[in-house]
Amino acid sequence: MSDHHSRISLPDEAATAAFAARLARALKPGMVIWLRGDLGAGKTTLARALLRALGYAGKVKSPTYTLMEPYEIGELQLRHFDLYRFQDEEEWEAAGFRDEFNERNICLIEWPEKAAEHVPQADVELFLTEAPQGRHLACRANTRMGRECLDSLPN
Numbered sequence: 781m782s783d784h785h786s787r788i789s790l791p792d793e794a795a796t797a798a799f800a801a802r803l804a805r806a807l808k809p810g811m812v813i814w815l816r817g818d819l820g821a822g823k824t825t826l827a828r829a830l831l832r833a834l835g836y837a838g839k840v841k842s843p844t845y846t847l848m849e850p851y852e853i854g855e856l857q858l859r860h861f862d863l864y865r866f867q868d869e870e871e872w873e874a875a876g877f878r879d880e881f882n883e884r885n886i887c888l889i890e891w892p893e894k895a896a897e898h899v900p901q902a903d904v905e906l907f908l909t910e911a912p913q914g915r916h917l918a919c920r921a922n923t924r925m926g927r928e929c930l931d932s933l934p935n
Protein backbone atom coordinates (compact mmCIF):
# COMPACT_ATOMS: atom_id res chain seq x y z
CA MET A 781 0.00 0.00 0.00
CA SER A 782 1.27 3.43 -0.85
CA ASP A 783 0.85 5.57 2.20
CA HIS A 784 2.32 9.00 1.50
CA HIS A 785 -0.35 10.49 3.67
CA SER A 786 -1.92 8.83 6.60
CA ARG A 787 -4.17 10.14 9.32
CA ILE A 788 -4.27 8.68 12.74
CA SER A 789 -6.36 9.52 15.77
CA LEU A 790 -4.43 9.76 19.04
CA PRO A 791 -7.17 10.03 21.68
CA ASP A 792 -4.74 10.01 24.59
CA GLU A 793 -1.05 9.78 25.44
CA ALA A 794 -1.20 6.00 25.40
CA ALA A 795 -2.24 6.20 21.74
CA THR A 796 0.73 8.49 21.06
CA ALA A 797 2.98 5.94 22.74
CA ALA A 798 1.48 3.12 20.66
CA PHE A 799 2.11 5.04 17.44
CA ALA A 800 5.65 5.87 18.58
CA ALA A 801 6.31 2.18 19.18
CA ARG A 802 5.27 1.41 15.60
CA LEU A 803 7.36 4.23 14.19
CA ALA A 804 10.37 3.16 16.26
CA ARG A 805 10.44 -0.14 14.37
CA ALA A 806 10.37 1.57 10.97
CA LEU A 807 13.14 4.13 11.56
CA LYS A 808 16.42 3.99 9.65
CA PRO A 809 19.71 5.74 10.36
CA GLY A 810 19.96 9.08 8.60
CA MET A 811 16.26 9.86 8.69
CA VAL A 812 15.05 13.40 9.26
CA ILE A 813 11.65 13.68 10.90
CA TRP A 814 9.87 16.97 11.35
CA LEU A 815 7.46 17.22 14.25
CA ARG A 816 5.01 19.97 13.47
CA GLY A 817 2.08 21.48 15.31
CA ASP A 818 1.20 24.36 17.61
CA LEU A 819 2.50 24.89 21.11
CA GLY A 820 1.27 22.00 23.21
CA ALA A 821 0.30 19.89 20.21
CA GLY A 822 2.16 16.89 21.61
CA LYS A 823 5.48 16.91 19.72
CA THR A 824 7.72 16.34 22.73
CA THR A 825 5.32 13.70 24.05
CA LEU A 826 5.75 11.82 20.78
CA ALA A 827 9.54 12.27 20.77
CA ARG A 828 9.75 11.03 24.36
CA ALA A 829 7.58 8.00 23.57
CA LEU A 830 9.75 7.24 20.56
CA LEU A 831 12.90 7.29 22.69
CA ARG A 832 11.23 5.02 25.21
CA ALA A 833 10.16 2.63 22.46
CA LEU A 834 13.73 2.55 21.17
CA GLY A 835 14.83 1.47 24.63
CA TYR A 836 16.11 4.71 26.12
CA ALA A 837 15.49 4.49 29.86
CA GLY A 838 16.92 7.82 31.02
CA LYS A 839 15.33 11.21 31.39
CA VAL A 840 14.11 12.85 28.19
CA LYS A 841 14.31 16.60 28.57
CA SER A 842 12.60 18.98 26.21
CA PRO A 843 15.46 20.70 24.33
CA THR A 844 13.72 24.04 24.75
CA TYR A 845 16.86 25.92 25.82
CA THR A 846 19.64 23.66 24.59
CA LEU A 847 17.95 23.42 21.15
CA MET A 848 19.27 19.88 20.77
CA GLU A 849 19.64 16.83 22.98
CA PRO A 850 21.75 13.91 21.77
CA TYR A 851 20.88 10.28 22.54
CA GLU A 852 22.85 7.12 22.05
CA ILE A 853 20.77 3.96 22.29
CA GLY A 854 22.86 0.91 21.55
CA GLU A 855 24.03 1.32 17.98
CA LEU A 856 21.53 4.04 17.35
CA GLN A 857 22.24 7.76 17.34
CA LEU A 858 19.30 10.11 17.72
CA ARG A 859 19.18 13.90 17.90
CA HIS A 860 16.13 15.65 19.29
CA PHE A 861 15.89 19.31 18.27
CA ASP A 862 13.48 21.97 19.46
CA LEU A 863 14.15 25.08 17.40
CA TYR A 864 11.40 27.25 18.88
CA ARG A 865 14.00 29.56 20.41
CA PHE A 866 16.43 29.45 17.54
CA GLN A 867 17.35 33.00 16.51
CA ASP A 868 20.92 33.53 15.54
CA GLU A 869 22.03 32.62 12.06
CA GLU A 870 25.54 31.93 13.30
CA GLU A 871 24.22 29.77 16.09
CA TRP A 872 23.59 26.97 13.64
CA GLU A 873 27.21 26.71 12.52
CA ALA A 874 28.62 27.51 15.96
CA ALA A 875 26.65 24.71 17.56
CA GLY A 876 27.79 22.31 14.85
CA PHE A 877 24.23 21.42 13.94
CA ARG A 878 25.03 21.08 10.26
CA ASP A 879 27.20 18.03 10.98
CA GLU A 880 24.42 16.36 12.94
CA PHE A 881 22.53 15.72 9.73
CA ASN A 882 24.43 12.76 8.39
CA GLU A 883 23.74 9.19 7.32
CA ARG A 884 24.09 7.92 10.88
CA ASN A 885 21.87 10.16 12.98
CA ILE A 886 18.11 10.01 13.22
CA CYS A 887 17.05 13.64 13.65
CA LEU A 888 13.71 14.57 15.22
CA ILE A 889 12.95 18.25 14.88
CA GLU A 890 10.31 20.28 16.68
CA TRP A 891 9.69 23.71 15.16
CA PRO A 892 11.79 23.16 11.99
CA GLU A 893 10.19 26.27 10.49
CA LYS A 894 12.09 28.43 13.00
CA ALA A 895 15.36 27.64 11.22
CA ALA A 896 13.92 26.96 7.81
CA GLU A 897 16.96 27.96 5.81
CA HIS A 898 19.21 25.55 7.72
CA VAL A 899 17.10 22.51 8.44
CA PRO A 900 17.30 19.74 5.87
CA GLN A 901 14.15 18.54 4.16
CA ALA A 902 12.19 15.97 6.11
CA ASP A 903 11.95 12.36 5.05
CA VAL A 904 8.81 12.18 7.16
CA GLU A 905 6.65 15.03 8.43
CA LEU A 906 4.35 14.44 11.37
CA PHE A 907 1.67 17.09 11.94
CA LEU A 908 -0.11 17.11 15.27
CA THR A 909 -3.30 19.03 15.90
CA GLU A 910 -5.74 19.18 18.74
CA ALA A 911 -8.80 17.02 18.26
CA PRO A 912 -12.07 16.87 20.19
CA GLN A 913 -10.51 13.85 21.84
CA GLY A 914 -6.77 14.09 22.28
CA ARG A 915 -4.79 14.73 19.12
CA HIS A 916 -4.91 14.12 15.43
CA LEU A 917 -1.78 13.02 13.56
CA ALA A 918 -1.12 13.39 9.86
CA CYS A 919 1.98 11.70 8.43
CA ARG A 920 3.58 12.64 5.16
CA ALA A 921 6.57 11.16 3.36
CA ASN A 922 8.67 13.52 1.24
CA THR A 923 11.42 11.19 0.12
CA ARG A 924 11.80 7.61 -0.91
CA MET A 925 13.29 6.74 2.49
CA GLY A 926 10.33 8.44 4.15
CA ARG A 927 7.84 6.58 1.99
CA GLU A 928 9.50 3.26 2.74
CA CYS A 929 9.35 4.11 6.43
CA LEU A 930 5.63 4.89 6.41
CA ASP A 931 4.90 1.91 4.16
CA SER A 932 6.68 -0.38 6.58
CA LEU A 933 4.93 0.79 9.75
CA PRO A 934 3.88 -2.36 11.57
CA ASN A 935 0.28 -2.69 12.71
Ligand SMILES: Nc1ncnc2c1ncn2[C@@H]1O[C@H](COP(=O)(O)OP(=O)(O)OP(=O)(O)O)[C@@H](O)[C@H]1O
Binds near residue numbers: 796820914
Ligand atom coordinates in the same frame (compact mmCIF):
# COMPACT_ATOMS: atom_id res chain seq x y z
N1 LIG B 1 -2.39 12.15 22.25
C1 LIG B 1 -2.58 13.01 23.26
N2 LIG B 1 -3.81 13.13 23.82
C2 LIG B 1 -4.02 14.00 24.82
N3 LIG B 1 -3.08 14.82 25.35
C3 LIG B 1 -1.85 14.76 24.86
C4 LIG B 1 -1.53 13.86 23.79
N4 LIG B 1 -0.23 14.02 23.47
C5 LIG B 1 0.24 14.97 24.31
N5 LIG B 1 -0.71 15.42 25.14
C6 LIG B 1 -0.57 16.48 26.17
O1 LIG B 1 -0.29 17.72 25.54
C7 LIG B 1 0.51 18.52 26.38
C8 LIG B 1 1.61 19.19 25.59
O2 LIG B 1 2.43 18.20 25.03
P1 LIG B 1 3.91 18.48 24.49
O3 LIG B 1 4.74 19.15 25.51
O4 LIG B 1 4.36 17.18 23.96
O5 LIG B 1 3.63 19.52 23.31
P2 LIG B 1 4.67 20.16 22.26
O6 LIG B 1 4.02 20.06 20.95
O7 LIG B 1 6.00 19.55 22.42
O8 LIG B 1 4.71 21.69 22.71
P3 LIG B 1 5.85 22.79 22.42
O9 LIG B 1 5.57 23.37 21.07
O10 LIG B 1 5.61 23.79 23.51
O11 LIG B 1 7.18 22.13 22.49
C9 LIG B 1 1.01 17.62 27.49
O12 LIG B 1 0.35 17.99 28.67
C10 LIG B 1 0.63 16.24 27.06
O13 LIG B 1 0.26 15.45 28.16
Ligand SMILES: [Mg+2]
Binds near residue numbers: 823825842862
Ligand atom coordinates in the same frame (compact mmCIF):
# COMPACT_ATOMS: atom_id res chain seq x y z
MG1 LIG C 1 7.89 20.39 22.73
